[in-house]
Amino acid sequence: MSGIKQNIDNLLKALPARVTLVAVTKTRSSEEALEAYNAGLRVFGENRVQELASKKALLPQDIQWHLIGHLQTNKVRHAVAAASMIESVDSIRLLEALNSEALRQERVIECLLQVHIATEETKSGFAVGEIEQTDWASVSAALGAVRIRGLMGMATFTEDTDKVRSEFRSLARLFSETRVRCFSDNPLFTHLSMGMSGDWKVAAEEGSTMIRIGTLIFGERIKK
Ligand SMILES: *Cc1c(COP(=O)(O)O)cnc(C)c1O
Numbered sequence: 001m002s003g004i005k006q007n008i009d010n011l012l013k014a015l016p017a018r019v020t021l022v023a024v025t026k027t028r029s030s031e032e033a034l035e036a037y038n039a040g041l042r043v044f045g046e047n048r049v050q051e052l053a054s055k056k057a058l059l060p061q062d063i064q065w066h067l068i069g070h071l072q073t074n075k076v077r078h079a080v081a082a083a084s085m086i087e088s089v090d091s092i093r094l095l096e097a098l099n100s101e102a103l104r105q106e107r108v109i110e111c112l113l114q115v116h117i118a119t120e121e122t123k124s125g126f127a128v129g130e131i132e133q134t135d136w137a138s139v140s141a142a143l144g145a146v147r148i149r150g151l152m153g154m155a156t157f158t159e160d161t162d163k164v165r166s167e168f169r170s171l172a173r174l175f176s177e178t179r180v181r182c183f184s185d186n187p188l189f190t191h192l193s194m195g196m197s198g199d200w201k202v203a204a205e206e207g208s209t210m211i212r213i214g215t216l217i218f219g220e221r222i223k224k
Helices: 003-014 030-038 049-058 073-082 092-104 128-133 136-142 161-182 200-205
Strands: 020-024 043-046 064-067 085-089 109-116 146-154 191-194 210-213
Touching (some): 003 020, 003 030, 030 049, 049 073, 073 092, 092 146, 109 128, 136 161, 146 161, 161 191, 200 210
Parallel strands (some): 020 043, 020 210, 064 085, 085 109, 109 146, 191 210
16 A cells, blocks of 8 residues: 555544545645545645646546635636635635636636634734624625635644644634624535644644645655
């Protein structure tokens, strides 16, 4: 059995059934990605539109591709053409751009709102206050080709598990409050994407429904 398949089997065995495992294939070859496919995974994540589109063209067509990195407005067209979900939506302006493009391409694009929960400044996303103060029911109603499916967030990169846990816990609370406040009539607001190789266990304990894993499946990334 290949290392990749073994790693995936181990993760799937350890994960609660409600959690979807997203294979993060950035910097990996399409052969490595295909091994993850052959081990049964169907949801893959990339943080760049170009890399997502070129892997998508080489790999089986039943893979759902999630964009998990910052999306610039000038790449919206390619993103909508290739991705099934944008997990990294960080502004209403971007939601509007995605909506216009999805209308033009006659499709619906699934989105998660990325929330800034870490103390590092490098991680983008909506501020917690913006999520709390926006009427997402109206935003959603005005954007017919965008489906807001939930929230995504990244914890601070630290060994301090208590800190990571408290960040994930606040995000999970924000997720349920937002669902109650704005999506009580909308059963599609169901995803809470939190947890990476270093912190997925804590995230799963705190209510994650989607974890994004690269290193634990494919090994350490060579820094580019
Ligand atoms: C790279 C990346 C991951 C996966 O990271 P690992 O630590 O290798 O599991 C998850 N989420 C995002 C947004 C990423 O950019």
